[in-house]
Amino acid sequence: xxxxxxxxxxxxxxxxxxxxxxxxxxxxxxxxxxxxxxxxxxxxxxxxxxxxxxxxxxxxxxxxxxxxxxxxxxxxxxxxxxxxxxxxxxxxxxxxxxxxxxxxxxxxxxxxxxxxxxxxxxxxxxxxxxxxxxxxxxxxxxxxxxxxxxxxxxxxxxxxxxxxxxxxxxxxxxxxxxxxxxxxx
Amino acid sequence: xxxxxxxxxxxxxxxxxxxxxxxxxxxxxxxxxxxxxxxxxxxxxxxxxxxxxxxxxxxxxxxxxxxxxxxxxxxxxxxxxxxxxxxxxxxxxxxxxxxxxxxxxxxxxxxxxxxxxxxxxxxxxxxxxxxxxxxxxxxxxxxxxxxxxxxxxxxxxxxxxxxxxxxxxxxxxxxxxxxxxxxxx
DNA sequence: GTCTATACGAAGATAGAC
DNA sequence: GTCTATCTTCGTATAGAC
Numbered sequence: 371x372x373x374x375x376x377x378x379x380x381x382x383x384x385x386x387x388x389x390x391x392x393x394x395x396x397x398x399x400x401x402x403x404x405x406x407x408x409x410x411x412x413x414x415x416x417x418x419x420x421x422x423x424x425x426x427x428x429x430x431x432x433x434x435x436x437x438x439x440x441x442x443x444x445x446x447x448x449x450x451x452x453x454x455x456x457x458x459x460x461x462x463x464x465x466x467x468x469x470x471x472x473x474x475x476x477x478x479x480x481x482x483x484x485x486x487x488x489x490x491x492x493x494x495x496x497x498x499x500x501x502x503x504x505x506x507x508x509x510x511x512x513x514x515x516x517x518x519x520x521x522x523x524x525x526x527x528x529x530x531x532x533x534x535x536x537x538x539x540x541x542x543x544x545x546x547x548x549x550x551x552x553x554x555x
Numbered sequence: 556x557x558x559x560x561x562x563x564x565x566x567x568x569x570x571x572x573x574x575x576x577x578x579x580x581x582x583x584x585x586x587x588x589x590x591x592x593x594x595x596x597x598x599x600x601x602x603x604x605x606x607x608x609x610x611x612x613x614x615x616x617x618x619x620x621x622x623x624x625x626x627x628x629x630x631x632x633x634x635x636x637x638x639x640x641x642x643x644x645x646x647x648x649x650x651x652x653x654x655x656x657x658x659x660x661x662x663x664x665x666x667x668x669x670x671x672x673x674x675x676x677x678x679x680x681x682x683x684x685x686x687x688x689x690x691x692x693x694x695x696x697x698x699x700x701x702x703x704x705x706x707x708x709x710x711x712x713x714x715x716x717x718x719x720x721x722x723x724x725x726x727x728x729x730x731x732x733x734x735x736x737x738x739x740x
Numbered sequence: 741g742t743c744t745a746t747a748c749g750a751a752g753a754t755a756g757a758c
Numbered sequence: 759g760t761c762t763a764t765c766t767t768c769g770t771a772t773a774g775a776c
Contacts, residue, residue, distance in 0.1 A: 376741085392663040394579030397769060410742035412771095419770070469662060473711075476718040477654060477662050478577040489718040496715075496724070518724045519731035522711030523704055526658075530681075530707055533661045533674040539681070539703045546704035550735045561759090582751060595760035597753095604752065 377415045379405045385427040389460070389468040393424065393478030424475060425487060431471040432491035439498040446506040446551040450520060453499070454544040457524050458537070466535050469528045495521055508554055516551065523547050562600045564590045570612040574645070574653040578609065578663030609660060610672060616656040617676035624683040631691040631736040635705060638684070639729040642709050643722070651720050654713045680706055693739055701736065708732050 383405035387396040398412050398420065416422040438456055460468055476488040499517035504510055527543035568590035572581040583597050583605065601607040623641055645653055661673040684702035689695055712728035 391665070392577070392579065394577065394663065394769095395665060398771095399769075408742055410744075414741060472718070473714050474662055476714050477659055478579065480576070480580060485718060485720070489720065492715055492718050492724075515727035515731050518712070518715065518727035519708055522715055522724065522728045523708045524711065525714055526707030526710035526712075527703070529658050529661050529710055530677055530703065533657070533670060533677050535670070535674065539677075539707065542700035542703035543707045546700050546735065550731065553738055583753095584751075593760055595762075599759060 376407050376411065380407050380412075380415065380423060381426045381430050383407070384423045385431050385471050386468075388424065388427055388471045388474050390464055392474050393480075396424070398423075421481065421484065424484065428472055428475055428484075428487055428491060432494060436494055436498055439495070439502055441502075443505050444502065446503055446508050446516075446554055447548055449499070449502045449506055450544065450547050450551055453520065454524060454547070457528060458540060458544075461528060461531055461537065461540065466531055466537070469532055470525055473525050473528075492521070503551075508551075512554075519550070520547055561592050561596065565592050565597075565600065565608060566611045566615050568592070569608045570616050570656050571653075573609065573612055573656045573659050575649055577659050578665075581609070583608075606666065606669065609669065613657055613660055613669075613672055613676060617679065621679055621683055624680070624687055626687075628690050629687065631688055631693050631701075631739055632733055634684070634687045634691055635729065635732050635736055638705065639709060639725075639732070642713060643725065643729075646713060646716055646722065646725065651716055651722070654717055655710055658710050658713075677706070688736075693736075697739075704735070705732055 380401055383401045384396060387400050387404065391400070401407065401423065402409055402412070413419070416426075418425075435456070439453070441452070444452065457470070460470075472488045472491050475484055476492075479485045479488065496514070496517045499520055500513040503516050504513045508516060523543050523546075524540075527540040530539035530543075531537055565586055568586045569581060572585050572589065576585070586592065586608070587594055587597070598604070601611075603610075620641070624638070626637070629637065642655070645655075657673045657676050660669055661677075664670045664673065681699070681702045684705055685698040688701050689698045693701060708728050708731075709725075712725040715724035715728075716722055
């Protein structure tokens with residue numbers, strides 16, 4: 371279906387722009403320029419306007435991360451390593467210019483709806499991380515806080531890496547998170 | 556000197572807006588509305604335009620945090636507790652709507668100069684944190700990575716807290732960071 | 741589905757009067 | 759130092775033709 375093709379292409383383009391430039395700098399003009407999507411069909415595909423594209427981009431990224439977290443059983447250390455490697459790929463693939471779409475929308479949100487959405491997505495990620503850590507043998511009562519420190523640590527690490535244009539803080543954070551989790555054994 | 560008064564008031568107002576609304580949503584109109592500063596003297600006080608106000612706001616916050624980190628000698632746990640309490644105050648004082656100015660500018664930066672600036676400020680914070688941890692007795696070789704995980708963890712925790720409108724993720728992260736640092740003893 | 745044209749508002753920035 | 763007026767650019771959004 372060609373309708374979905376254009377729509378999907380625009381959603382992915384929006385996610386890319388949100389990751390690198392932030393919420394306010396992500397405009398339809400930018401999305402069209404990046405994707406080559408037809409100018410005349412913007413509001414055909416997204417009658418809800420910008421908020422609708424952004425919402426879809428957040429959901430798209432949210433589900434992508436979620437399915438990556440729903441893998442086979444791992445050790446706690448492997449959970450961190452995989453999750454860390456995933457975000458490292460985002461950084462490297464964007465020349466250290468990109469970050470997390472959900473965080474970008476949270477920081478730039480001007481409506482309560484977008485905030486609720488990012489809150490829900492972060493909540494899903496935290497639940498999935500906690501479940502993975504629990505399957506890996508981490509004590510149940512600590513899984514939620516471990517999930518929080520892992521997600522928060524990586525989100526913050528991406529900001530530090532973008533600002534410093536260096537992977538050093540990111541790798542430092544991953545190493546310390548691994549240490550924290552190894553102490554569980 | 557009245558010139559500095561207005562200028563300082565605008566810088567503080569800009570920091571407040573950057574914290575809550577992000578970089579692009581922080582405009583001169585908003586700053587004037589918030590501070591009651593005279594409209595006609597914007598470019599008198601800031602000939603460099605918006606970038607100059609933002610730069611000053613980042614420096615202002617940067618130095619504030621820096622001086623808070625340069626306190627007397629503490630234990631590693633106390634370093635985390637103090638640093639965490641500081642950011643918690645920011646969250647609570649903004650009704651969980653505000654965050655870190657430096658992170659907000661990093662994520663929304665559209666110029667290399669602003670990115671360099673936030674990179675430098677984060678670098679100063681990391682150095683100060685590492686030094687505090689070292690004074691507290693942490694092994695020298697681990698101080699940089701410990702500083703990175705503490706700063707990144709808290710930066711990320713603020714994002715999670717803003718999105719979820721709850722202090723739970725923030726407190727979870729602080730608790731886990733304390734555990735990590737207590738293992739040093 | 742895609743186009744052009746257009747309305748509307750907001751932002752950054754400058755010029756020149758007071 | 760502060761004012762108003764103005765320019766320009768850009769973003770969102772709508773209407774109506776093809």
